[in-house]
Amino acid sequence: MTTSPYMIELREVSHAYRTKAGDLPVLDDLSLKIPENSFCAVVGPSGCGKSTLTRLVSGLMKPSEGQVWLHSQLVTSPRPTVGMAFQNPVLLEWRTILENVLLPMEIVKSTMSRAEAEKRARHLLELVGLSGFEDKRPSELSGGMRQRASLCRSIIHKPDVLILDEPFGALDAFTREDLWCTMHDLREEEPCTCLLITHDLRESVFLADQVVVLSGRPAHAQYVLDVDIPAKRKLDDLYTPRAVEMLATLRHQIQVAQGRAADADAPLAQHAPPAKPVRRPIPGAMQ
Ligand SMILES: Nc1ncnc2c1ncn2[C@@H]1O[C@H](COP(=O)(O)OP(=O)(O)OP(=O)(O)O)[C@@H](O)[C@H]1O
Ligand SMILES: [Mg+2]
Numbered sequence: 001m002t003t004s005p006y007m008i009e010l011r012e013v014s015h016a017y018r019t020k021a022g023d024l025p026v027l028d029d030l031s032l033k034i035p036e037n038s039f040c041a042v043v044g045p046s047g048c049g050k051s052t053l054t055r056l057v058s059g060l061m062k063p064s065e066g067q068v069w070l071h072s073q074l075v076t077s078p079r080p081t082v083g084m085a086f087q088n089p090v091l092l093e094w095r096t097i098l099e100n101v102l103l104p105m106e107i108v109k110s111t112m113s114r115a116e117a118e119k120r121a122r123h124l125l126e127l128v129g130l131s132g133f134e135d136k137r138p139s140e141l142s143g144g145m146r147q148r149a150s151l152c153r154s155i156i157h158k159p160d161v162l163i164l165d166e167p168f169g170a171l172d173a174f175t176r177e178d179l180w181c182t183m184h185d186l187r188e189e190e191p192c193t194c195l196l197i198t199h200d201l202r203e204s205v206f207l208a209d210q211v212v213v214l215s216g217r218p219a220h221a222q223y224v225l226d227v228d229i230p231a232k233r234k235l236d237d238l239y240t241p242r243a244v245e246m247l248a249t250l251r252h253q254i255q256v257a258q259g260r261a262a263d264a265d266a267p268l269a270q271h272a273p274p275a276k277p278v279r280r281p282i283p284g285a286m287q
Contacts, residue, residue: 004069007193008034008057008161013066014218015052026052027063028218034210037191041204043250044214044222045258050197053214054163057195058082071160080108083159083192087166089150091138098134101125101152108157117156124152127189128182144175148182155190164196168203177235180206184233201250202238205229213253223253 004011010032016023026049034040042050055061056068059078068075070082083104091100101121105112112120125131128148138146147167154162168176180203187194198204204211208227215222225246229237237243255261 003072005072006033006069007036007038007071008032008040008195009067009069010053010056011067011069013056013063013068015049015056015061015063015065016218017052025218027056028220030066030214030220032212032221034193034195036193038209039187039194039196039207041196041198041208041211042214043198043201043204043211043254044219045216045254046199048214048217048219048257050214050219051165054084054165054195054197057161058084058163079161080157081160083154083157083162085147085150085154085162085164085167087169089138089146089167091146091149091153093138096135096137097125097130097141097149098122100138101149101156103153104157110157112157121152121156124156124186125149127185128152142175144171144179147171147179151179151182151186155186155192158190160193162192162194164194164198166197166199169199176200176203181235183207201247201254204250205243205246206233206235206238211250213250213257215257216259222257225250225253 010030013027013030014025015027016025030053032040042053044050052061056063057070057075059075059082062076070079091097092103095103098118098121101124102117105117110117122131122134125134128151130145130148130152133141133145138149141149151167168179171179184207196204196207205227211225211227212221213223213225214220227246229243252261
């Protein structure tokens with residue numbers, strides 16, 4: 001058994017849940033390779049096994065078949081070097097925001113002293129735009145602010161790997177885009193390997209180096225897109241012809257995964273040239 005040169009590697013992973021009605025195959029022969037400090041987004045139809053994948057990578061579950069490798073080690077149990085954030089930030093109401101961010105330090109072994117951890121927590125909160133809110137309770141923050149605090153909590157212990165399972169899914173479009181930019185800022189300051197589960201194709205293209213489209217259940221990697229938008233991405237980059245082309249490719253692949261398009265290799269419909277802006281005269285206005 002050779003070790004893995006990747007930060008995260010799945011080798012021919014299959015998983016089935018045991019249910020009363022019999023085995024439910026969810027993942028089938030799934031292989032993934034995610035290099036250190038890169039960002040991988042996973043998209044796929046609802047119920048195809050994306051959250052199952054995160055549980056296998058974090059070691060919360062073992063695959064029925066195949067291997068999961070993390071930082072050259074075979075994953076057989078939960079790993080403290082993994083940080084996680086979910087759609088629901090689940091902050092503890094009886095703790096302040098600062099104390100919530102510090103929570104993992106009480107669970108995970110770390111060489112950081114309490115004073116260092118607190119300094120780091122305050123710095124992370126400042127990075128995500130939450131300085132001044134350290135002593136507030138979660139209910140005093142908006143949904144987007146709570147998710148920012150949850151992101152700080154997921155990286156406070158300096159994990160090697162950050163797993164994000166639809167963390168921006170419940171937020172309005174503008175807050176979501178704001179948080180995408182916050183993610184870029186965080187990673188610029190603290191590079192780490194990220195695995196993001198999302199239903200938002202724009203989010204996947206804006207944040208990731210590679211986007212993996214899972215097939216319908218039982219899922220395998222149906223398509224891998226290398227995102228070639230240069231670093232220091234801006235939201236405007238999502239409106240370039242190249243980004244639009246990548247989004248169309250992903251949309252097509254999702255339709256194939258959903259069984260709504262017949263052929264994974266079918267050529268994409270030719271894009272119409274961009275429409276010329278139309279200036280309509282406003283009645284009564286000077287033209
Ligand atoms: N603990 C479990 N026991 C039995 N079946 C499960 C369990 N967890 C998930 N499943 C089933 O496995 C399948 C995949 O679930 P999973 O949560 O991984 O999907 P998903 O891709 O994350 O879906 P969504 O996009 O809706 O979040 C679903 O059919 C689900 O019902
Ligand atoms: Mg899920």
